[in-house]
Amino acid sequence: MDNHPLSACRRCFTTGTVQGGSSSLPMTIRPTSAAALLVLTLAACGPVKRGAADQFTRTGELIALSGGDAGAPNACVACHGLDGRGNGAGAPRLAGLNRGYMTAQLEAYASGRRRHPEMEAIARKLTLAQYDAVSNYFAALRFQPDISSSVAGSPPVLYQRGDPARGIAGCASCHGDHGEGVGPANPPLGGQAAAYLAEQLDQWRRGARRNDPENVMLEIARALTLGESAALAAYASSLPGGLPRPGSPAASPEAHRDDPRSDVSMPLRRAVE
Numbered sequence: 001m002d003n004h005p006l007s008a009c010r011r012c013f014t015t016g017t018v019q020g021g022s023s024s025l026p027m028t029i030r031p032t033s034a035a036a037l038l039v040l041t042l043a044a045c046g047p048v049k050r051g052a053a054d055q056f057t058r059t060g061e062l063i064a065l066s067g068g069d070a071g072a073p074n075a076c077v078a079c080h081g082l083d084g085r086g087n088g089a090g091a092p093r094l095a096g097l098n099r100g101y102m103t104a105q106l107e108a109y110a111s112g113r114r115r116h117p118e119m120e121a122i123a124r125k126l127t128l129a130q131y132d133a134v135s136n137y138f139a140a141l142r143f144q145p146d147i148s149s150s151v152a153g154s155p156p157v158l159y160q161r162g163d164p165a166r167g168i169a170g171c172a173s174c175h176g177d178h179g180e181g182v183g184p185a186n187p188p189l190g191g192q193a194a195a196y197l198a199e200q201l202d203q204w205r206r207g208a209r210r211n212d213p214e215n216v217m218l219e220i221a222r223a224l225t226l227g228e229s230a231a232l233a234a235y236a237s238s239l240p241g242g243l244p245r246p247g248s249p250a251a252s253p254e255a256h257r258d259d260p261r262s263d264v265s266m267p268l269r270r271a272v273e
């Protein structure tokens, strides 16, 4: 990760730690040193999008920035990005993923049902409460689809409809036409790097990832050819991975707000009222 653009952030943590007078962050971060670390990080690494300012979210943000019990070198943002968009290669987007899904993945790394040396080591050092808090933080980070990037070609038949003869269900039925993920357990694929998605399919093929419900992905990955996996990973990666949220400013421009029903700050009303 040394050449990663966010390696500058690693240096922020190092600076914060040196000022604190020890070579690694203490297990329990005192409020003052935690605040100093946050200021240093924010000053050197740019703005962080903040979720609801409750204590739970703040704890999650602190773990994301400091690594929590896993220590400063394992700060999540160093690999997953301050905005949670991932590093464009092996470290995936976490912003906007489902909280329960992320907690389940951290548990799977800790128990060895999902194999990856760095994530296994990190997950084993965090407590269940820390999984929950940090997952809550990343889940609340808004993922802005990159609308400038275009979808790579027309949807492959396998993505849309699968191949029933080989027992492959269409990816879209669980991951959505826009790669947004349908329901809490089916993660978005859009906005994830093609290399990451291809690597996951490969891990299921090799049995290195074994925590999917009812082996659904394990069986699909083993039915796909290598060429099909690569093509599906490239296509899924190019999908926007999110839908405009109802009530977002774009859906309710300033000019239309004289009607209180189109003001997003008003409580939701039924159309018949």
Ligand code: HEC
Binding pocket: 001, 063, 064, 067, 068, 070, 073, 074, 075, 076, 077, 078, 079, 080, 090, 091, 092, 093, 094, 097, 102, 103, 105, 106, 114, 115, 116, 118, 119, 122, 134, 135, 187, 199, 200
């Ligand atoms: C040294 C880099 C690094 C650091 C630090 C790091 N991660 Fe990761 N993370 C990765 C990589 C690489 C993967 C993909 C591993 C794989 O292929 O299974 C990953 C995967 C994940 C996933 C699975 C996402 C998915 O879509 O299935 C979660 C959740 C996660 N990391 C959370 C965290 C949290 C929380 C922290 C901080 C406590 C953290 N990571 C710190 C590199 C890192």
Ligand code: HEC
Binding pocket: 092, 104, 158, 159, 168, 169, 170, 171, 172, 173, 174, 175, 185, 186, 187, 188, 189, 192, 197, 198, 200, 201, 211, 212, 213, 216, 217, 220, 232, 233, 236
């Ligand atoms: C019946 C539902 C279902 C179908 C159909 C399905 N998936 Fe999945 N997929 C899942 C679930 C559930 C997970 C998360 C598994 C876990 O918890 O580890 C997943 C995860 C993935 C991931 C890893 C995402 C990440 O962030 O780590 C990839 C890549 C993937 N699926 C690709 C595909 C492709 C390609 C297809 C079509 C050929 C497909 N899936 C069809 C349910 C499905």
